[in-house]
Amino acid sequence: KQHLVATGESGEVRRATLEDVKERFEYLKRKREDEKSREVVDLTARIEVAVE
Amino acid sequence: MAHQADAKKSLDERGYTGALIRGDNPLKLFEKAVRDRIVDSYYWKEQCFGLNAATLLDRAVELTFIGGTYGVAQKPTPFLCLAFKLLQLTPDKEIILFYLEQEEYKYLRALAAFYIRLAWEKDADVYTTLEPYLSDSRKLKRRIREGWALTHVDEFIDDLLLKNRVCATTLPKLNPRLFLEDEDRLEPRVSALGEELEELDHDDERDSASDG
Amino acid sequence: KAWDDDADINPEDEVDDTDGVDPEAERAAWKLRELKRVRRDRLAIEEKEKEREEIERRRNMTAEERE
Numbered sequence: 559k560q561h562l563v564a565t566g567e568s569g570e571v572r573r574a575t576l577e578d579v580k581e582r583f584e585y586l587k588r589k590r591e592d593e594k595s596r597e598v599v600d601l602t603a604r605i606e607v608a609v610e
Numbered sequence: 611m612a613h614q615a616d617a618k619k620s621l622d623e624r625g626y627t628g629a630l631i632r633g634d635n636p637l638k639l640f641e642k643a644v645r646d647r648i649v650d651s652y653y654w655k656e657q658c659f660g661l662n663a664a665t666l667l668d669r670a671v672e673l674t675f676i677g678g679t680y681g682v683a684q685k686p687t688p689f690l691c692l693a694f695k696l697l698q699l700t701p702d703k704e705i706i707l708f709y710l711e712q713e714e715y716k717y718l719r720a721l722a723a724f725y726i727r728l729a730w731e732k733d734a735d736v737y738t739t740l741e742p743y744l745s746d747s748r749k750l751k752r753r754i755r756e757g758w759a760l761t762h763v764d765e766f767i768d769d770l771l772l773k774n775r776v777c778a779t780t781l782p783k784l785n786p787r788l789f790l791e792d793e794d795r796l797e798p799r800v801s802a803l804g805e806e807l808e809e810l811d812h813d814d815e816r817d818s819a820s821d822g
Numbered sequence: 823k824a825w826d827d828d829a830d831i832n833p834e835d836e837v838d839d840t841d842g843v844d845p846e847a848e849r850a851a852w853k854l855r856e857l858k859r860v861r862r863d864r865l866a867i868e869e870k871e872k873e874r875e876e877i878e879r880r881r882n883m884t885a886e887e888r889e
Contacts, residue, residue, distance in 0.1 A: 573699075574705070579701075582665065583708075749839040751839040762852070764856070
């Protein structure tokens with residue numbers, strides 16, 4: 559373990575709190591919603607192009 | 611507080627200093643053969659390394675099926691790998707409850723339920739925490755040994771409370787509900803069917819009476 | 823029966839986990855599953871009661887025989 563600490567990779571991960579978890583969850587949810595709405599926009603754009 | 615990113619140290623019998631479940635290293639809740647397959651898997655090495663209870667969500671929200679091991683090589687599912695990761699992290703109870711209670715991701719709920727059944731030591735708590743989700747009728751895809759099957763959140767919960775083996779794992783002993791009721795440690799379960807139950811019961815009896 | 827021992831095997835694309843395709847049918851299917859669970863639990867209680875009565879009956883019998 560000593561040499562890992564020396565290379566800056568201790569192999570340790572910070573333990574998450576409930577707040578961290580909630581924050582990450584909201585972030586992932588927003589990301590998914592954004593992706594969904596972008597898909598809808600894409601689709602409408604494509605339909606408009608097709609109609610023209 | 612911090613923990614090791616890798617599982618090797620957690621599985622070293624002498625070096626283990628982490629949280630205990632039922633007086634033992636929680637990772638030992640999985641059988642040795644399954645543990646070895648998880649630790650050797652690509653998903654574990656590439657996708658689970660260095661996760662904590664917050665970043666684990668990145669993977670958990672991408673889950674598209676539950677299951678234990680599959681195929682000739684008995685490959686572990688991502689679901690099983692993440693459950694193993696949770697046993698390594700032993701997150702605070704409130705975090706696990708957050709996973710369970712959220713509505714958006716049904717596979718995350720299933721993962722939390724599986725963890726609770728494995729890790730919680732008080733039988734009555736396991737029943738009262740999981741049973742409300744017997745009313746969650748959402749579909750779950752399940753990887754079976756050679757193929758796929760359809761199940762539902764409520765069925766999965768029921769399996770966790772009733773069966774001995776779920777997802778390639780022998781579940782820790784759980785006293786039957788009736789036993790706990792007799793000991794006054796648990797109130798009888800109230801079905802989410804509510805008043806509908808009587809109606810359904812009646813309809814059914816009438817049907818079977820006319821059949822016979 | 824073991825969790826992994828299912829006989830009905832489907833290819834991945836035949837198993838669709840999309841919810842809300844037919845909400846009424848999905849709700850009805852859940853009701854049936856829940857009804858089965860409730861009945862199973864009730865049956866277990868009845869079985870246990872019967873067992874208890876049987877033990878009681880035997881206990882009384884031996885008491886009579888002793889007289």
